[in-house]
Amino acid sequence: MWQKILAFIKRDFSITASYRLSFFFQFFGIFFSVVTFYFIAKLFGKAAVPYLESYGGDYFSFVLIGIAFSDYLGVGLGSFAGTIREGQMLGTLEAMLVTPTRVHSIILFSSIWQFLLTSIRVLAYILLGVFFFGVSMVRPNIPAAFLVLILTILAFSSLGIISASFIMVFKRGNPLNWLIGSFSTLFGGVFFPITILPGWLQKVSYFLPITYSLRAMRHALLQSYSFQALGFDILILALFSVVLLPFSIYAFKVAVRRAKKDGSLTHY
Amino acid sequence: MAYAIEAVGLIKRFPRRRKLRQIARHPFRMETITALNGVNLQVEEGELFGILGPNGAGKTTLIKLLSTLILPDEGEAWVSGYNIFHDEENIKRSIGLVTGEERSFYWRLSGRRNLQFFATLHNMSPFQIQKRINSILEILELQEKVDDLFYTYSTGIKQELALARGLINDPQILFIDEPTKSLDPVAARNIRKFIQEKLVKEQGKTVFLATHNLEEAQQICDRLAIIDRGRILSLGTPSEIRRTVSKEDRYILKVRALSAEVLEKIGRQKKVAHLSSRPDPANSSVSILEIRLLEYEAALPLVIETLVSSGAKILDCSHFEVPLEDIFAQVVKRKGADV
Numbered sequence: 001m002w003q004k005i006l007a008f009i010k011r012d013f014s015i016t017a018s019y020r021l022s023f024f025f026q027f028f029g030i031f032f033s034v035v036t037f038y039f040i041a042k043l044f045g046k047a048a049v050p051y052l053e054s055y056g057g058d059y060f061s062f063v064l065i066g067i068a069f070s071d072y073l074g075v076g077l078g079s080f081a082g083t084i085r086e087g088q089m090l091g092t093l094e095a096m097l098v099t100p101t102r103v104h105s106i107i108l109f110s111s112i113w114q115f116l117l118t119s120i121r122v123l124a125y126i127l128l129g130v131f132f133f134g135v136s137m138v139r140p141n142i143p144a145a146f147l148v149l150i151l152t153i154l155a156f157s158s159l160g161i162i163s164a165s166f167i168m169v170f171k172r173g174n175p176l177n178w179l180i181g182s183f184s185t186l187f188g189g190v191f192f193p194i195t196i197l198p199g200w201l202q203k204v205s206y207f208l209p210i211t212y213s214l215r216a217m218r219h220a221l222l223q224s225y226s227f228q229a230l231g232f233d234i235l236i237l238a239l240f241s242v243v244l245l246p247f248s249i250y251a252f253k254v255a256v257r258r259a260k261k262d263g264s265l266t267h268y
Numbered sequence: 269m270a271y272a273i274e275a276v277g278l279i280k281r282f283p284r285r286r287k288l289r290q291i292a293r294h295p296f297r298m299e300t301i302t303a304l305n306g307v308n309l310q311v312e313e314g315e316l317f318g319i320l321g322p323n324g325a326g327k328t329t330l331i332k333l334l335s336t337l338i339l340p341d342e343g344e345a346w347v348s349g350y351n352i353f354h355d356e357e358n359i360k361r362s363i364g365l366v367t368g369e370e371r372s373f374y375w376r377l378s379g380r381r382n383l384q385f386f387a388t389l390h391n392m393s394p395f396q397i398q399k400r401i402n403s404i405l406e407i408l409e410l411q412e413k414v415d416d417l418f419y420t421y422s423t424g425i426k427q428e429l430a431l432a433r434g435l436i437n438d439p440q441i442l443f444i445d446e447p448t449k450s451l452d453p454v455a456a457r458n459i460r461k462f463i464q465e466k467l468v469k470e471q472g473k474t475v476f477l478a479t480h481n482l483e484e485a486q487q488i489c490d491r492l493a494i495i496d497r498g499r500i501l502s503l504g505t506p507s508e509i510r511r512t513v514s515k516e517d518r519y520i521l522k523v524r525a526l527s528a529e530v531l532e533k534i535g536r537q538k539k540v541a542h543l544s545s546r547p548d549p550a551n552s553s554v555s556i557l558e559i560r561l562l563e564y565e566a567a568l569p570l571v572i573e574t575l576v577s578s579g580a581k582i583l584d585c586s587h588f589e590v591p592l593e594d595i596f597a598q599v600v601k602r603k604g605a606d607v
Contacts, residue, residue, distance in 0.1 A: 099386065101389040
């Protein structure tokens with residue numbers, strides 16, 4: 001298994017690195033994004049403090065974590081479906097599917113590079129923020145943040161696998177990505193704390209895994225919350241994973257069987 | 269007796285895409301296209317079996333079905349003794365698939381990197397991969413080009429790399445889908461020679477070759493199945509298939525000193541279906557005989573003996589088979605009308 005994972009990472013890294021300009025420009029994009037929010041945070045000044053007390057009161061630190069880690073949502077939702085669609089369009093999916101490696105392994109391993117690249121981008125966001133824009137992370141609870149990250153990836157990936165199942169059968173017009181992506185960005189606390197929303201809209205937030213993910217991540221990194229203090233958010237994320245992951249795997253198996261019956265496994 | 273490939277009653281239908289107007293009128297009606305309609309065949313181990321048919325006949329669908337990319341609606345099949353419904357993984361371990369689809373590679377990787385990647389998916393160790401790749405590159409003479417990026421390759425090299433990938437796990441059975449369709453005549457001939465001599469004769473592999481190239485099918489296949497509109501119309505060796513359409517063999521002989529009596533004697537022989545003679549325009553003392561024989565193995569020696577014993581001199585004897593295009597057209601027309 002590890003040999004295969006390495007083979008997928010090598011493949012994807014080689015292809016990514018071959019598009020050299022694109023590879024470097026994404027880091028310029030990170031820089032400009034960070035700078036933009038830095039000055040937006042300056043504009044708010046102390047006005048946002050009442051809403052951000054539990055996160056230390058600083059809007060820039062708050063939003064930096066939000067935009068950095070919401071990248072995982074995008075990758076989790078999009079990478080599995082993207083792998084299938086790309087494989088179908090490139091024609092490489094068929095060549096992979098005639099090997100003994102199972103299709104769910106192919107999809108999973110194909111997404112690892114995207115998650116690795118996202119982790120590099122997140123690290124870039126945080127390092128920029130800490131070393132150049134004054135973000136304060138005194139004694140961050142790294143192990144807790146790591147656990148939150150793993151559960152976050154599991155939860156988002158489950159949604160992504162369900163999304164991939166849709167693409168497998170219907171090829172395009174995946175509503176899941178759009179729905180969850182849009183709702184998560186608006187109601188998940190990416191750019192502003194959910195406490196700013198009217199009470200009835202906050203209820204929507206509680207159904208989204210990103211809400212708990214970002215809250216826990218901010219508390220772990222910015223406020224050094226202990227495992228115990230993060231217990232509720234960790235539990236909810238674990239529940240999301242426990243419920244969604246098996247369902248997503250089942251949905252994917254059904255989708256693959258349906259596509260084989262239709263003969264559209266490699267169509268796009 | 270265990271066959272390398274066996275198919276029984278395979279049926280495959282695909283949903284037909286309907287226009288919005290049709291969906292509005294009959295929202296729940298399902299329309300289908302039948303790609304395979306009751307396909308039965310057996311392929312023996314070590315055989316080069318051809319599936320010959322026009323575009324849209326069902327050749328690629330059959331190959332995809334046998335390589336477990338598609339599930340049939342009815343019927344069953346076994347590949348290397350494994351059932352396509354229950355033993356998918358075992359089948360994939362024992363087969364290789366070669367398509368003419370150059371899109372199925374990563375264009376931004378080198379040929380070697382592509383091969384290494386796909387070899388890993390076959391659960392091969394790094395040592396096995398290196399050894400196997402080097403061995404295949406030597407056989408296909410690809411060592412020079414293999415470290416260049418795939419998108420720089422000519423069509424011929426791309427097809428050879430597809431063959432290399434199909435062979436990477438040293439499969440016992442190879443499914444090859446139109447390997448020469450985009451190749452120039454020389455490259456096509458090399459690929460055919462490689463398949464027939466190296467893979468089948470030397471290595472004893474079973475090759476299931478889909479093609480619409482009649483000459484290719486005739487040249488290299490041990491047995492053929494002619495398929496059209498999802499049905500097998502004829503199955504056998506090229507000679508056997510020829511026999512189903514035409515039981516005669518045609519010969520042209522150039523003969524000197526041929527008398528009318530000898531000509532009449534030959535014409536009366538039992539197995540001579542047709543006999544005609546005309547003078548050779550280049551040399552009036554030479555006659556050109558066209559003879560059509562039934563059961564040529566017995567009839568031809570008799571004809572030659574008759575000529576020789578009469579004192580005639582046979583200057584040339586050529587065998588003309590009924591062109592396979594004619595055979596194919598007649599099989600499709602005849603069996604298509606029966607369907």
